Amino acid sequence: MTGADTPAHLADRFEEHRGRLGAVAYRMLGSLAEAEDAVQEAWLRLARTGADGIDNLGGWLTTVTGRICLDMLRSRAARREEPMTEDGGTFVPDPVFGPLPAGDPEQQALHADSVGMALLVVLETLEPAERLAFVLHDMFAVPFDDIAAVVERTPAATRQLASRARRRARAAAPGADPDLGRQRKALEAFMAASRAGDFEALVAVLHPDVVLRADAGASLSRLVRGARTVAEQARLYRQDALQTRFLLVNGAVGVLARRSGQPVSVLTVTVVDDRITELYILADTDRLDRLELPAA
Template structure:
């Protein structure tokens, strides 16, 4: 086997791990695929005598490429959330498989992908590399161009943002989560009676002005009217901490397009406020709920 064939085999063996890392760093399957392919192109342009461990070399290369891509994303300014969502479902033919990306979202966690997008590029990489892939900080530091101590601080800040107060096993938090998850399950499967069971008879739905159709009402009152709005319509949703309380993120393919701020009393949902305005969404504090 010649050297080129050996490199190809090593790259293909490493590709699943590289793509898993890149996807968590970037939150986009097409971009993750681009990053992994670019790492291969850099490898074949490198003097083989300087690459003692191709797997480690490729991991470092993918990380640096992802960091550059995240920084470029920030420097361009945040794309509108509608544009981001549109891009996720109108992919270039052959670039990625929607089913594959849906499987990745399930594996990573929809809420985690959304919260990771709120981090700085360096925070995101430090968190992903250390907390998800167990890369030691002395290896992370040069990749994010910081000292080892600073890399630890990046991961710590990211961890606080990602987890919020979700690590606290609060009885009210747990009870609220059960109610919200029951609401989402009933909505997804189209079970109208189960929706009514978790909604207070006087529940109020307050809709973001951006999502109200022309001539539509900004508020709906009553369990039946609110249930009708959600029955069969809660796909791509997951529970999360929304401004410190249990709520819902709406994020097809991990791209945040909406949030439900949910109020609960006596085991029933008494109010749901939807937020879809991109400017307002950027002000919402989101965190992941522990399993």
């Protein structure tokens, strides 16, 4: 065995691509734990086959990871008792956290590479093959010829899969304000009105057609529409015992709430014209306990 073929060298080469593979898997699965499982499986397949004859290791690993995720999505769809609705229902993906950037525009631009909650919810409603075609091609520039081999379709049919997914993705959070300062202002107004129990102030900061997705476990999750109805549900943040912290959640301003040091919920929003059009709340304590949360 030559030096270039040693397991240690192969592992080093794999680690060079781990970040990209994790990003592919997260966008495909919406679950950080499942994404890590997919990346680990990609490593095991590489370790079994070796890199001999692979001219583009990054491309090979990306395609293999996509295939693994496709199988996981198909298995998930087969297990699901209720089909996912076209608007995503109460599904809230695992959040990815980051610190709020300072006022420097270049620092604010760093959040642009994040994938937002609205898009992840839309991706969850796609057929597995559509999701794969869209994620690999539109987000990671994988050629349709390579994707076609994974989904077992012609390149032309694969292009159509991505096109259908793209139309749905473009409809996710249209006109959403990317400015973190305006996002925070709207969210601060929501939090203040919620804590004060000011119903009319809550309604004022919410778009008339606002949608709330609250994922708190199977029996407690809910999908709520309309400003006045959502305002009625805003009592969660009225509790004085909650400690809240603003932070970046999937590239948008969000809030992590704790009670006695334990995580209670993660909230993030979509803002359009200074009003909140979508709220995403993850309050499933089992899922929260599995996340790597920022320190209190």
